Structures are given as structure tokens and as C-alpha cells.
Amino acid sequence: MPKLTIGLAMLLLIIGNNIAVLSDALIKNLPKDVAVYQFILYRQLSAIVLLIPFCIFSKNTHFFTGLKWHIVRGHIWLFGAVFMVIALSTLPLATVNALFYTAPILMLLLAMLFFKEKGTFSSILVAALGFIGVLIIVKPSHFSWAVLAAFIVALTMALNNLLVKKLPSHHNVFQTLLLTSLVGTPVALALVLWEGQAWSWPSLFIATSSNVFILTYAGICVWVYRYIEANKIAAAEYTGLIGAIAIGILWFNESPEPTMYLGSAMIVLPLIWLAKKEQSKQKIVNS
Template structure:
């Protein structure tokens, strides 16, 4: 695959993050009282149908082999999807996205627990700053079930990212996403049956639209991260929070307050600082080699 410039890669990532925000906005636009588990089931099903052609075209690898960690990751993914709906329906779009951005912070202590990853002074500092940022945004006196739900989503996102290390290497990105969604369908179906709500086709269209936006974002990520080193462009990911603010204002008339700005800064700026440190460290290692 030919190399692309860092500038063009960052532009693509910015566009991808804006597209991803629309996935959240579509979910937030679900009508009050919509059957949540039915929607999550539709989301799993439409994702599988969208990804199936990309899996069928690849006949070089055995799709249904080594499924243990796909099964685990698929149910963590499903658990996160359920709480994502709860949080998006109750909180401003920008607030939810700010909490979602704590996933990279949560990966630091979780990586230590799961894999004994090294915790350095900068990583510990970034984690503490991010935790303070969450408290500033949600404010301890106003912590609600929706805020806890958003934080649970961030934990599932961090866990899913760490579980990637356990997945078999022979599966492509499309196959991995396909299996992640497929593994959760039986449990999602049982939840929808337990919910016992009348069948509603509107959530199906919403689920398909949400998945389309997310798959576009995932495709852009695969394209740019395969051609440009991650440390050079990953900071562009944080523009998604600005996109959430803009979409929240224009679509839902949600104007962020000062606590959101301060809290978001405590989450995002330390991550950018840590990414910069990692970039400098990477360049030094390359020079030594």
C-alpha cells in the first residue's frame, strides 16, 4: 500500500472522527421509550450483514477458528453497546464523548492488571488527571446512572482494545469486527425476548445508520494506520470531541458549560502530552538503531 503524507492522514482521521460522532448522534436520536435491547440486537445483526461480504471475499483464512477470545470480546462489546444507549439518551452528546475519551486512560491501569504493562510516572500522572477531569465534568454531587453508564462504556472500550492482543493474528480487521458482533447475537436475542417489546422497525434503520458511520470510521483508521506510524497522527483522534460539541449544539441544542471545557482539557491535553513523549521516545530509539 503506498504511503500517504502525515497531513493528509490527519485530515482523514479528523473526518473519520466527525463521522463517528454522527453514529452517537443517531443513537441519541432514538425516541424516548424505544426498546433498548431490541435496538442493540438490530445493531449486531446489521453490522454482521454489512461485514459479511468482506469476509466472504477472503477465502485464505479460516473464519470460524480460534473463537474463544472473539466470544469474550463480543460479549464485552455487547455490554458496552447497551450502556452506550443508556448514556446517550440521558446525557449531552459532548459530555458522553468526553467520558468515552477516558478509555485510553483506563487502558493504562488495566494493561498493568492484565499484562503487567509498565506504569511510568507520565502514565500515572495522565491517569490521575483524566480521573479528575471526569469528576469536573460530571461533578460528584450530580453523578447519575447515565454518567456511570458512560464510564462503564469507556471501561468496555479499554478492555476491548486490550483484548485485541489475545485475538488470532490470521483474522483480518473485517473478520474481527464480524466475529465480535456475531458472537454477541444469541445473548442480544435473549435480552430482546426478555424485554418483551413489540417489534419496531424504526430502531432497525437507526442501527443500520449507526453501524454505517462506525464502519466508515473503522475503514479510515485501517487505511491511515497501515500507512503512517500511529505516533505521528494519533493526536488527530481527539478532534472527535470538538465534533461532538458542534453536533450537540446544532442537532440537540446542547451548549457545553465551563466545567465541561475544564474537564475535557484535563482528559485530552495529558493524552496529547503522553503521545508526544512516546513520539520523542520512538524517534530516539530509531536513531539508536
């Protein structure tokens, strides 16, 4: 496995975020009357099935070490998944993703408040410009419960990424993702029983397909944020917005307003500048 430099970490996050957009697109394709909690349970179970083969041959000594942090992250992930379905079923794909990408801004703030990470002027500037870009895209006058749901998803994403540092270092990516899914399944099942809807097998297919993409993204996040400080790379999370705009146009016939492109430019262009700045700094340190 190659050494994880800042440049490689940012590239992985860029790839991961655009893969995650495909998961969002599948969820947005769900029927309007979908049983939300049942779909979430399908995601939990299909994730477990997908991950077990990768964990069978992994070193599983002290598999349940740090279980309390896995429980915390697992239920934050579950909570966020519910609001993700709500947001994606209501808002345009590009708009939802624009709101999801407030997560890096929240990560920077939470990392400084609770993990004592020092935000550089460059990273704070990029985060501020990105936040302004998000406001231009969303427009405060368009605020709704669906918008609030998307912000809640962003908060859960930020918390989950930061809490990776609390997990045992001997757990590999697959073990971490498996535990995240396992610990949340009992609550997901309880919610399904409370929901009381008939079982829908098409939802299982969509949940499994969606999981292939989102688990790839989650695995990248676990690896990257375990070794690189959030304030140095979190801005790379913004780039999935480009993929969301493209898929929204091609798949859902969405027509983004000019403000979408202006806001996106305010997000992406500072990111490119920050990436080049961090790579130059890394070269100086290594030389």
C-alpha cells in the same frame, strides 16, 4: 498499507473517535420509548450484513480459530451497547463522551495489571490529568445511574481494546468485527424475545447508519491496538470529546458550561504534548 507508527496510530484513533461521535449522535436521536434490546439486535444484524461482503474475498482459513476470545469480546461489546443507549438517552452528548473517555485511563491500568505493560511517566501523567478533566466536566455531585451506565460503557471499551491481543493474528479487521457481531446475536435475539416489543423499522435504519460509523471506529481500534502498546497511544481516545461538544451544540442545541471547556483543555492539551513527545522518540529510534 503504510507502516503503523505511533504517530499514525494516534492520528487514526483521533479520526476514529470523531467518527464514533456521529454514531452516538444518531443513537441519542432515538425516540424515548425505543425498544432497547430490539435496537441492539438491529445493530448486530446490520453489522453482519455490512461486513459479509468484505469477508467473502478474505482468506478464511481457520476462520473460527480463537473463538472463545471472540465470544468474550462479542458479549462485552453487546453488554456495553445496552448501557450506551441508556446513557445517551439521558445525558448531554458531550457529558456522555467525557465519561466514555475514561476508557483510556482504564486501559492503562488494566494493561499494567493484566498484560504487564509498563506505563511511562508521561502516559500516566496524561491519563491522570485527563481523569481530573473528566471529574471537572461531570462533577461528582451530578452522579446518577446514567453516569454509571456511561462508566460501564467505558470499561467495556477498555476491555475490548485490550483483548484484541488475544485474537488470532491471521484474522483481518473485517473478520474480527464479523465474528464479534455473530457470536453476540443469539443473546441479543433472546433479549428481544424477552422484551416483547412490536418491531420498529425506523430503529433499523438508525441502527444501520450508526453501525457504519461505529464499525469504522472499531476497525481502527482492532488494527491499532493489535500492533501498538495501549499505554503509548490510548490518550488519543480523548480527542473525540471535541467533536462531541461541537455536535452537541449544533445538533442538540446543548450549551456546555465553562467547566466543560476547562475539563476538555485538561484532556486535550496534555494529549498534544504526549503525541509530540512520542513522535520525537520514534524519530530518534528510527534514525
